[in-house]
Amino acid sequence: MPEGHSVHRIARQFARNFVGKPVAASSPQGRFAEGAALLNGRTVESVQAVGKQMFLETEGDLWLRVHLGLYGAWDFSGEILVDPTIASANGRMGQTNQRGTDLDVPILDAAGENSLSSIGAPRRTRVHVRMSEATRGLADEGAEWPPPVVGQVRLRLLTDVTCADLRGPTACVLQTPDEMLATVAKLGPDPLVGDLAEGEERFVAAVRKKSTPIALLLMDQAVVSGIGNVYRAELLFRARLNPHTPGRDVPEETVRALWRDWVRLLAIGVETGQMMTMDDLSPEQYRAAMAHRDDRHWVYHRTGLPCRVCGTAIVLEEIGARKLYWCPRCQA
Structure with a gap:
């Protein structure tokens, strides 16, 4: 989706x-x-x-x-x-994610995930x-x-x-x-719509009052808008948060960190057209990640593979009829 x-x-x-x-x-x-x-x-x-x-x-x-x-x-x-202000594969990509890394050679995604690069030059x-x-x-x-x-x-x-x-x-x-x-009133906050601070408060309030597992809350479009299976898994890993933790038991500072990380990752996704969730990559690593989705995520779609941090096998389970990927050690 x-x-x-x-x-x-x-x-x-x-x-x-x-x-x-x-x-x-x-x-x-x-x-x-x-x-x-x-x-x-x-x-x-x-x-x-x-x-x-x-x-x-x-x-x-x-x-x-x-x-x-x-x-x-x-x-x-x-x-x-x-729009020439948005990066495409024929220009520079990933400035938001790479702290000034300058990549001038086109990056082609074999999976065809980058919509603006498919469109072409600006x-x-x-x-x-x-x-x-x-x-x-x-x-x-x-x-x-x-x-x-x-x-x-x-x-x-x-x-x-x-x-x-x-x-x-x-x-x-x-x-x-x-x-x-x-219809819009029924949707949770979207970082690109309305006031960011207000969106954060709405998100924190919605999460902290529920006993529902945080993994389900992040996919609930009435709690927060736009997060799907990929971003859900990656946000939880980046927060080192157990996906089964009830929302009301997640510390407030962690909930706020989740929102702010979503703000950041969404901006990167809009800029590049790809769900890049890994940080501090070398130019070579970044180029590989932009070309192949398997190289741009921490846990998503990595069932049985070693965690990139601790080496523990990534687990796949079903929750809310959707696949959930997570590290049982880093997110214990």
């Missing part, structure tokens, strides 16, 4: 390519035909990501809410305007790129326009030069302004 950094990057792509423009909307699959008809011809006025959900505002006080869920993805094609370019948790784009010069519909497209949004196809979302619904605000 796409985690918070991916959804924020997708929202930024919509902000650059769709806001201020009228869209032709259709539902090639047919499952969103009525909604597409209502959207058709309206101008996109704003876009906002909150955790794992994106909200697209159109004229006439009509909002589109999209939750990609486990299988959803956006496919962009046409002229994609990439300029207008005609491409085809999928944006979800694992993203990959291919140059598509001279392709047919509008692009042919491929597969089950729930919603197609089309400007004169850019196309966005939505496939397999958990939610794709239209909302009134009041309904949109009510």
